[in-house]
Amino acid sequence: xxxxxxEAWALWKPxxxxxxxxxxxxxxxxxxxxxxxxxxxxxxxxxxxAWVDKDTDTMLLCHFDKDTMLHELAHLPKDDAHSDAWxxxxxxxxxxxxxxxxxxxxxxxxxxxxxxxxxxIKKFGVRPPKHEDQVSIWVTTNAASK
Numbered sequence: 513x514x515x516x517x518x519e520a521w522a523l524w525k526p527x528x529x530x531x532x533x534x535x536x537x538x539x540x541x542x543x544x545x546x547x548x549x550x551x552x553x554x555x556x557x558x559x560x561x562a563w564v565d566k567d568t569d570t571m572l573l574c575h576f577d578k579d580t581m582l583h584e585l586a587h588l589p590k591d592d593a594h595s596d597a598w599x600x601x602x603x604x605x606x607x608x609x610x611x612x613x614x615x616x617x618x619x620x621x622x623x624x625x626x627x628x629x630x631x632x633i634k635k636f637g638v639r640p641p642k643h644e645d646q647v648s649i650w651v652t653t654n655a656a657s658k
Contacts, residue, residue, distance in 0.1 A: 520549035523653065526646045531581050534609060540588050544572045547651075566591040575649055579618040581605060591644035599627035603635075 524547055535542055550557050559573045571584055571619040586594075586602035599622055606618040622628030623640040632640040 515548070517549040519550045520551055522550075527573075527576050527578050527581050530578055530609060531585070534585055534605065535598055538589075540585070541569050542571060542588065543569045543608060545573060547573050547576070550574070550648070551648040551653070552647065556651060560574070561648075564588055569571065577649055578614070579606070579621055582609060583621075584620070594625040596627045596630060599625060599631050600626075603631055620655070 524652075528545075528547070531542075531545065534540070545587075557574055559574065560582050562571070562573045562584045564571045564587045566587065569588070571588075573581055574583065580603045583602055586598050586605055589601065590597065592598050602622060603619065604621075606615045610618055618631060619635075620640060621641070623632050624643045629640055
């Protein structure tokens with residue numbers, strides 16, 4: 513993409529390798545992925561962090577974290593928005609492809625959606641903590657920090 517900062521490749525590489533691994537293991541089809549960078553950002557980008565288009569099997573990723581990528585991949589098999597089925601797929605992807613610490617944090621991120629809160633309550637028997645929106649990782653990251 514024009515303007516992509518070459519030093520951002522180091523940040524993107526682990527996520528893109530995991531994306532490839534999941535697609536191969538699940539045998540899911542994705543025609544293309546567009547990524548971009550915002551190194552040095554002073555504020556959160558004013559566009560969505562990510563999206564997937566099931567009709568064309570395409571994905572756009574703004575944030576390079578694995579959880580955002582898995583969130584979008586959970587939409588790929590079926591266009592069912594943020595349904596209970598989607599949340600279950602995402603939870604399972606997180607359990608399978610993230611380490612325990614990252615999966616626990618990702619499980620909390622799902623609770624921003626009602627479907628995710630239902631899964632959290634079913635798994636743990638308690639309501640999840642109140643979801644706190646986070647600052648974009650582009651604001652808090654530089655290429656040298658990874």
